[in-house]
Amino acid sequence: MTAQDVIKKFNLSPLPEEGGYFRVTYRASGSIPASALPDLGGDRQYSSCIYYLITPEQFSGLHAVKSAEIFHFYAGDPVQMVQINANGELHTCVLGSDLEKDHSPQVVVQPNVWQGTKLLSGGAWALLGCTVSPGFEYEDFINGTFDELSKTFPQHKELIREYTHM
Known part of the structure; x- marks a missing residue:
């Protein structure tokens, strides 16, 4: 099965700014009131979930989200995820x-942790799932740029270059 086969099978669309392909698979019907979420500036659904596919050309560029995210590996080739917290500590996992x-x-x-995900060398595609709680809203997404992130985290400049869309 190719990446295009998976994109077609799950009716995935390009994910703007971040890269990759996605489709929303779940949005909770209930919501958390804004008064309980002072950092988010509005009501949010309890949770949301997507299919997310990356290829060598369409990877997850460094970004941060204001809610917690749980990534699940479903199929394809392994990926490396990098995370950089506010203190500049780097965490990686496969x-x-x-x-x-x-x-x-x-x-x-x-x-609010900077994160990016790419296929390991030689990989063709990976299908992941991402569950977000409170639920994802585009206004909670912060796209990382090379200039901004390399100034904030100069010790990770080369990694930032590799994980940002130039």
Whole structure:
């Protein structure tokens, strides 16, 4: 199966700014009131979920989201996720299905942590899921640029270059 086969099978669309392909699969019917979410500036659904596919050309560029995200590996080739927190600490993990190689089938990204995901060298595609709670809204997405992030985290300049869309 190719990336195009998966895109067609799950009716995925290009994901603006971040890169990759996606489709919303779930949005909770209930919501959390804005008064309980002072950092988000409005009501949010309890949670939301998407299918998310990346290819060598369409990877997840560095970005931050104001809600917690849980990524799940479903199919394809393993990916490396990088996370940079506000203190500049770098965390990396490989999402995949080979537990003997220490792949993780799931990883949590805390709110406001910079993150990006790319296929490991030689990979063709990976299908992931991402569950967000409180639910995702585009106004909670912050796209990272090379100039901005390399000034904030100069110790990670080369990694930032690799994980940003230039």
